Amino acid sequence: MTTDAPDGTAELSGRGRQNQIYSAGVFGRSPSVPTDFDELERRARRAMTARAWAYIAGGAGRGSTMDANRRALDSWAIVPRVLRDVSTRDISVELFGQRLPAPLLFAPVGAGALVHDDADAHIGRAAAQLGVPYIFSNQGCVPMEKTAQVMDAIRPGSPKWFQLYWSTDDELVYSLVARAEKSGAQAIVVTLDTTMLGWRPQDLNIGSLPFARAEGIDQYTSDPRFMEIVAERVANPVGVRPTVELTIGAVRSLFSMARNVPGSLLRNLVSPTPRTAVQTFLDIYARPSLTWDDVATLRDKTDLPVVLKGILHPDDARKAVEIGVDGVIVSNHGGRQIDGEIASVEALPGVVDAVAGRAKVLVDSGIYSGSDVFTVLALGADAALIGRPHMYGLAINGADGARDVVANIAAEFDLTLGLAGHTSVADLSRDALSYRGCRH
Structure with a gap:
């Protein structure tokens, strides 16, 4: 579906988004991308090459960590409250001094050109139209400067972060950081869980390393x-x-x-x-010898907020806060690195408690819907990263598809928030949930 807005923006409120879709339906136009994850995934697979599907959708080993991510989310049930005035809701959040219209970010996904030419520029366009951050992938297919230009042409000062893989050459590391600063990045996200590639059979079985x-x-x-x-x-x-x-x-x-x-x-x-x-x-490209001392050095070399991606243990979260890190992302890399790893959402409460409000806590891996976003925010996360879903939208309909997938997730979150009896992200706590599953 193409929206009527001249800049291509999509409505993020639940009712507004529904109205856009239903109004287009009167004229026989259906959404550009499916509004449920299962059909989104099926259509994206048909749109992708075998190499693209293996890289984007594949996981480590037997895929048990990907399964665990889903089970962990499904183990929490939303407990609605009634007879509350939820006619006006606010799903915006503040991250590092910037007010965002929704608690969502476009996660960094490498080798996006497998899915769409100039993928990073298209994803940046989608993020800028929504006004939410895109975390530039260190393994991107478009230089960060070009993506930043695309975003700022749509929305000057568009929120943008940079994902950093720590190379064995420190001069290269700091060159990338300096470029990110000049490109207007508002945070540096250091990915910690990929100091070497995990065992990924779907790629290995076809001998494909992009x-x-x-x-x-x-x-x-x-x-x-x-x-x-x-x-x-x-x-x-x-x-x-x-x-x-x-x-x-x-x-x-x-x-x-x-x-x-x-x-x-x-x-x-x-x-x-x-x-x-x-x-x-x-x-x-990667450095298995990376230590806390290296992160502390980075903290001293940039004025930008530093966020550590791949934190799953409470002790690591405490250490991050101790060395002055500004945020952590609870992540198992979408189940792509270790088979049998703890689910991100299972690790989330422990990390939130360890951080105790001293840094921002974000989360990714397996978050595919607005109700998933509700769950992780109620568990204490400040925002959620969307990965595979926006890549599936990109495969189906380019920038518009990536934009609409994330807009749909935001809209579903807004409706879920209101239907559960809440009016803002700040209202949410673990009291909004009931634990109903067994951890595996």
Whole structure:
């Protein structure tokens, strides 16, 4: 569905969103994306290639952590209160001094070009139209500066954060942070749970790693420090260049590298730079030796709020607060890193209690609906990150699809809030829920 607003904005209130959809229905127009997650997922799978589906929808191992994320949410029941005036509601929240129209953020998802060309720019457009933050992916397919320009052209000062993967090269780390600051990012989100890739059978079974084809490394190939490292390696190759087996797959990969690295296609096809850039990325993109001292150093080097993504243990939450971190994201990376890991929502109450209001607490992994958002906010989260759903919307209908998916989640949350007898996010507490399940 295309909204009537000239800037492409979508209504976030429940009744307003319903009215948009039903009014369009009078003229025979149905929504651009399904309004329930199950059908959204089915249609997105049909719209995606096998490689895209494996990367976006896949999980670690047998997928038990993804299942646990769903069970943890389903183990809480909403307990409505009645005979309260809920005619006026406010779903806005404040994060780091900025008032947001809904307690939602577009989560960072790498290698988005598997789903849609220039994915990050389209997601940024969707977020800007709604006025909620987009966390730029460190593994994005569009340089952060371009995405920021797209967002600010729609809504000047659009909320935007930057996700940081800590490379083995500290100069590169701080170059990325400096670029994020110049691009108008309002927070740095350090992802802690991917210091190495988890075991992901759906990708492994088809031998597909997007980054090996230069998909999802645009933040790096647009970075002066990274390209300096690449140039040094081209000028001073170490060892013998491996023989490349000439296959159709190898030719496709070569063309992918040539297209996705700056420069002309023809020149890149004969230049060692694209292949060297890919190998450099694979060599340095993550740092398993990362420690609390590194995070403390980052805290001293930037004035932006620092948020740690991947916190699941209360002791880690306490340590984060002790070193001056401004927020934590309770996350198991959407079940993509460890098979058999604790569900994010199961870990959430313990982290909230450990932080005790001294930092913001956000949550992701398996949050697919407005009622899910209600549950995590009642458990103490300040906001929720939406990941796979917005990528599914992107696959189906580009920027409009990504926008409408998140608008639908916000609208359902607004209706759920009112129907449960509450008028604002601040009203919510664990008293709004009843525990009904067994943890597994």
